[in-house]
Amino acid sequence: MKIAVTGAQGLLGEECMRTLGAEYDMLPLPSHRELDLVDFNATRDWFLAHKPDVIIHTAANRDPDSCERDHDLAWVSNVLVTYNVVNAARELDAVFVHASSDAVFPGNRDEPYHEFDEARDPINLYGYTKLASEKLVLQYLPKHFNLRLPLLFGRTGGLTRNNLLKARHAALSGQKTVAAGDTFSTACSVRDVARSLAVMLKTPFYGTYHFANSGEVSRSGYLQTFLKAIGLDPGWITASTIAEMKRPARRCHHIAITSLLLKPVFGITLQPVEDALAETVADMKADGIL
Numbered sequence: 001m002k003i004a005v006t007g008a009q010g011l012l013g014e015e016c017m018r019t020l021g022a023e024y025d026m027l028p029l030p031s032h033r034e035l036d037l038v039d040f041n042a043t044r045d046w047f048l049a050h051k052p053d054v055i056i057h058t059a060a061n062r063d064p065d066s067c068e069r070d071h072d073l074a075w076v077s078n079v080l081v082t083y084n085v086v087n088a089a090r091e092l093d094a095v096f097v098h099a100s101s102d103a104v105f106p107g108n109r110d111e112p113y114h115e116f117d118e119a120r121d122p123i124n125l126y127g128y129t130k131l132a133s134e135k136l137v138l139q140y141l142p143k144h145f146n147l148r149l150p151l152l153f154g155r156t157g158g159l160t161r162n163n164l165l166k167a168r169h170a171a172l173s174g175q176k177t178v179a180a181g182d183t184f185s186t187a188c189s190v191r192d193v194a195r196s197l198a199v200m201l202k203t204p205f206y207g208t209y210h211f212a213n214s215g216e217v218s219r220s221g222y223l224q225t226f227l228k229a230i231g232l233d234p235g236w237i238t239a240s241t242i243a244e245m246k247r248p249a250r251r252c253h254h255i256a257i258t259s260l261l262l263k264p265v266f267g268i269t270l271q272p273v274e275d276a277l278a279e280t281v282a283d284m285k286a287d288g289i290l
């Protein structure tokens with residue numbers, strides 16, 4: 001089975017390449033610079049030349065603030081790009097894995113959203129683009145796994161795309177990292193997502209699935225836990241409030257997702273978030289990143 005991965009240099013894409021590569025024949029899409037997926041014909045040509053059986057689509061602009069600053073760019077990067085990749089999947093009759101987000105929900109309710117909650121009323125443009133992207137997948141492709149993902153973390157993505165490594169680099173350079181201490185959410189390790197996909201891709205149980213390690217984190221809290229775990233002072237992380245940070249995109253104070261389906265359908269139970277963070281640290285050490 002040949003699996004193509006868009007955004008293969010990103011946090012999630014790189015981990016999918018690595019974890020699924022132990023079992024499957026992997027085809028990384030060229031980097032953004034080499035192949036801009038905004039280009040319909042170039043995208044179609046690449047896929048028709050390589051004919052993957054599965055497409056894992058992770059490429060997107062995942063920064064809500066830059067989406068809010070430039071609406072056109074957000075729609076193009078997140079929805080037009082998905083349209084182009086969906087079109088290629090349709091022509092090839094490929095299985096499509098879509099990296100969606102908890103941002104399709106408005107948040108600010110106590111209980112977690114599950115797969116049977118209706119995705120609607122996102123609170124920022126990023127959320128609207130992910131919702132529109134989901135609709136394309138659901139409308140055009142019967143063979144899809146639509147993954148709703150919360151805050152992601154892992155060993156991959158390098159300094160530019162990995163918030164844990166960014167915070168470590170800043171601390172080692174004597175600089176503080178400011179992060180919100182009053183926004184709480186579920187989170188998921190990209191290793192757990194990729195490991196689960198290895199199981200899911202062996203089945204025809206297509207549909208929408210939520211991914212979250214059990215437990216919740218604050219944006220500042222998970223960075224502090226990480227620094228502590230690698231022997232650095234958690235005081236390098238300054239907890240601010242989302243209001244003080246004056247970010248262009250609205251954020252909610254609480255959003256959690258949970259899965260009613262992963263266990264009964266695939267036998268998958270995701271580990272607690274503390275264990276997933278500890279595993280990430282161990283992976284970083286084993287890979288010589290730390």
Ligand SMILES: NC(=O)c1ccc[n+]([C@@H]2O[C@H](COP(=O)([O-])OP(=O)(O)OC[C@H]3O[C@@H](n4cnc5c(N)ncnc54)[C@H](OP(=O)(O)O)[C@@H]3O)[C@@H](O)[C@H]2O)c1
Binds near residue numbers: 150
């Ligand atoms: N990270 C999170 O916390 C999180 C949470 C929920 C959902 N998600 C979703 O999960 C997916 C993966 O996120 P991630 O954190 O792995 O993102 P990431 O680290 O920013 O990686 C995205 C990759 O896609 C590439 N890319 C973007 N636009 C492209 C284009 N037009 N053509 C070709 N390549 C393009 C990027 O290249 P450049 O960097 O060179 O542009 C980058 O390599 C996204 O769809 C995101 O919306 C992420």
